[in-house]
Amino acid sequence: MLIRTAELTKRYEVGGEEIYALRDVNLSVERNEYMAITGPSGSGKSTLMNLLGCLDTPTRGTYYLNNQEVSQLPDDRLAEIRNKEIGFVFQTFNLLPRATALHNVELPLVYSGITKEERKVRAVQALQSVEMGDRAAHRPNELSGGQRQRVAIARALVNRPSLLLADEPTGNLDSKTGEEILRLFEKLHAEGQTILVVTHEKKVAERAHRVVSIMDGRVASDLRQKG
Amino acid sequence: MPFGEGLSIALRALWANKLRSILTVLGNIIAIMSIIAVMAVIEGMNSYVENKVAGLGANVFVVQRGPFIITSHEELEKIQKRRRVTVEDLEQIRRSVSTASSIGAYDSSAHKVRYQERYVEQVDVQGQDLPILLPANFEIGKGRLFSRAEIDRSRPLAVLGSEVADKLFEKADPVGKEVRVESVAYTVVGVAKEQGSVLGVSQDKTLLMPLSAYQKQFGTLGSVSIPIEARDKESMAATKDEARVVMRVRHRLKPNQEDDFALESSESLTDFWKQISQAIFMTASGLVALSLVVGGIVIMNIMLVSVTERTREIGIRKALGAKRRHVLWQFLIESIALSTLGGVIGVLLGWLLCAVIRAATPVPASLSLVSVALALVIVFLVGLIFGIYPANRAARLDPIEALRYE
Numbered sequence: 001m002l003i004r005t006a007e008l009t010k011r012y013e014v015g016g017e018e019i020y021a022l023r024d025v026n027l028s029v030e031r032n033e034y035m036a037i038t039g040p041s042g043s044g045k046s047t048l049m050n051l052l053g054c055l056d057t058p059t060r061g062t063y064y065l066n067n068q069e070v071s072q073l074p075d076d077r078l079a080e081i082r083n084k085e086i087g088f089v090f091q092t093f094n095l096l097p098r099a100t101a102l103h104n105v106e107l108p109l110v111y112s113g114i115t116k117e118e119r120k121v122r123a124v125q126a127l128q129s130v131e132m133g134d135r136a137a138h139r140p141n142e143l144s145g146g147q148r149q150r151v152a153i154a155r156a157l158v159n160r161p162s163l164l165l166a167d168e169p170t171g172n173l174d175s176k177t178g179e180e181i182l183r184l185f186e187k188l189h190a191e192g193q194t195i196l197v198v199t200h201e202k203k204v205a206e207r208a209h210r211v212v213s214i215m216d217g218r219v220a221s222d223l224r225q226k227g
Numbered sequence: 228m229p230f231g232e233g234l235s236i237a238l239r240a241l242w243a244n245k246l247r248s249i250l251t252v253l254g255n256i257i258a259i260m261s262i263i264a265v266m267a268v269i270e271g272m273n274s275y276v277e278n279k280v281a282g283l284g285a286n287v288f289v290v291q292r293g294p295f296i297i298t299s300h301e302e303l304e305k306i307q308k309r310r311r312v313t314v315e316d317l318e319q320i321r322r323s324v325s326t327a328s329s330i331g332a333y334d335s336s337a338h339k340v341r342y343q344e345r346y347v348e349q350v351d352v353q354g355q356d357l358p359i360l361l362p363a364n365f366e367i368g369k370g371r372l373f374s375r376a377e378i379d380r381s382r383p384l385a386v387l388g389s390e391v392a393d394k395l396f397e398k399a400d401p402v403g404k405e406v407r408v409e410s411v412a413y414t415v416v417g418v419a420k421e422q423g424s425v426l427g428v429s430q431d432k433t434l435l436m437p438l439s440a441y442q443k444q445f446g447t448l449g450s451v452s453i454p455i456e457a458r459d460k461e462s463m464a465a466t467k468d469e470a471r472v473v474m475r476v477r478h479r480l481k482p483n484q485e486d487d488f489a490l491e492s493s494e495s496l497t498d499f500w501k502q503i504s505q506a507i508f509m510t511a512s513g514l515v516a517l518s519l520v521v522g523g524i525v526i527m528n529i530m531l532v533s534v535t536e537r538t539r540e541i542g543i544r545k546a547l548g549a550k551r552r553h554v555l556w557q558f559l560i561e562s563i564a565l566s567t568l569g570g571v572i573g574v575l576l577g578w579l580l581c582a583v584i585r586a587a588t589p590v591p592a593s594l595s596l597v598s599v600a601l602a603l604v605i606v607f608l609v610g611l612i613f614g615i616y617p618a619n620r621a622a623r624l625d626p627i628e629a630l631r632y633e
Contacts, residue, residue: 076552094630107544
């Protein structure tokens with residue numbers, strides 16, 4: 001079991017009123033699952049993603065990631081977990097504009113204290129695995145959207161995380177390029193990578209083997225399809 | 228995060244905003260430039276004072292009408308009303324001051340010196356009574372100095388300073404020639420070695436003659452100075468006391484009356500200079516501190532802008548695993564690098580300013596390594612102190628908010 005949450009709840013107070021962004025979510029994800037979280041905007045799927053990505057802590061409930069309870073850890077411990085366990089892929093790529101593709105991919109390794117030489121070797125490998133080996137020296141503004149997302153995926157994978165967490169990964173791409181990225185995900189999944197895609201696009205969600213839909217902060221359905 | 232990584236991020240960020248970076252550190256540039264220049268001038272003045280002290284020689288003090296340094300018009304008037312120090316005083320001191328190793332005397336005034344058609348105005352004509360010659364680093368370059376016997380017989384002999392010799396004789400040998408001081412003729416017996424100039428005043432525009440000959444021409448109305456050399460440093464005070472007693476007796480001073488003459492030694496020069504240089508230094512430090520504080524606040528302000536501009540970058544870094552201290556150090560290093568950049572530019576400009584001062588004024592401004600090191604330590608600290616607040620703000624950013632920032 002890679003992920004197990006119990007009664008995961010996130011509550012905000014807005015103007016004295018309590019708003020539940022997420023309420024009693026129980027979710028389990030096995031290793032090497034390819035899962036989509038879907039739901040309309042305001043459903044709480046972004047909150048769930050932030051909690052699963054250890055960017056935020058829940059108001060209540062427990063979250064075991066890789067058999068470690070992470071729901072109430074301090075900031076710096078969460079940073080460590082994000083660094084080692086989670087690879088993020090964002091809708092807007094979120095590459096550092098002034099840094100080369102290579103340097104962008106090296107970033108997670110910088111924060112895990114890996115030596116310069118090893119960083120370079122591993123970053124080059126990661127770029128090659130997404131077929132961007134020949135673009136290592138390019139800056140993001142010299143790359144197409146699809147290429148940028150590939151670099152971002154290389155960055156997400158470079159520290160060999162347990163979980164690849166993708167937030168609307170095809171949202172800023174045309175359908176052809178989006179299709180390429182989805183095929184890349186399938187390839188990574190076939191290689192054993194656990195992938196969690198957060199999306200409101202039905203076509204993207206359907207590519208996953210399991211679709212969890214969120215509605216009003218609760219799990220509305222949990223469907224397994226294909227294998 | 229290793230330091231090298233932080234530094235390279237910082238330098239890239241500064242390079243991306245070249246103009247802004249330079250404008251931000253203007254305060255630092257000016258402050259450091261000033262501190263470098265002021266310290267260089269003080270250093271230069273130090274060497275001037277040292278030179279003056281060396282000119283007086285070790286263990287020497289001078290009996291004369293007033294102090295070396297007169298700081299007000301009132302003081303000058305008071306001194307001009309005092310009794311002159313005379314050759315008779317010199318004789319008495321020679322007879323009575325038993326602990327002195329040697330005693331001399333001199334008087335000087337500015338005159339026109341001629342040789343045939345050529346002349347030099349405003350030559351420092353000095354009447355000297357051996358054996359002490361001031362300045363102590365005076366040396367004969369050609370010919371000889373006049374002797375005791377020649378002084379006693381008031382012989383009209385002259386030793387030329389190198390500048391006077393060059394101007395009057397060009398390349399010819401002046402020894403044996405006859406020069407005129409105003410209208411009186413003197414035979415040149417020697418030429419002094421070049422001594423250079425101190426604070427723009429040439430030490431070589433001089434003419435030395437026996438004090439007796441000087442007084443024969445210019446009269447005895449001037450007050451002479453009597454340099455007295457003590458045997459060693461320890462006996463200096465005792466010798467001074469002896470000379471003071473002689474002068475007080477000659478001037479018939481009552482015990483409660485102040486000295487109406489001065490006993491000056493190198494200490495009076497260095498003490499005076501210490502006061503002045505301290506005052507300059509304190510004033511300059513105050514101004515520099517003020518502009519550094521202003522400069523630091525500007526740096527802090529720009530760093531806050533930089534943190535805001537790069538909120539998204541901070542979010543990305545945090546999502547990828549940057550801890551608070553990573554972000555903190557990244558921005559602290561950037562602020563220190565920015566401040567130090569200003570310091571380095573300030574040092575370079577200060578160095579340039581020194582060169583200009585040296586070329587345009589007689590002050591021998593010289594850049595010292597100590598002031599450069601001090602300047603760099605100061606800007607480092609300014610960057611560190613004023614970087615803490617913005618860096619801390621960056622470090623505390625919430626990654627979700629930061630990632631959402633447009």
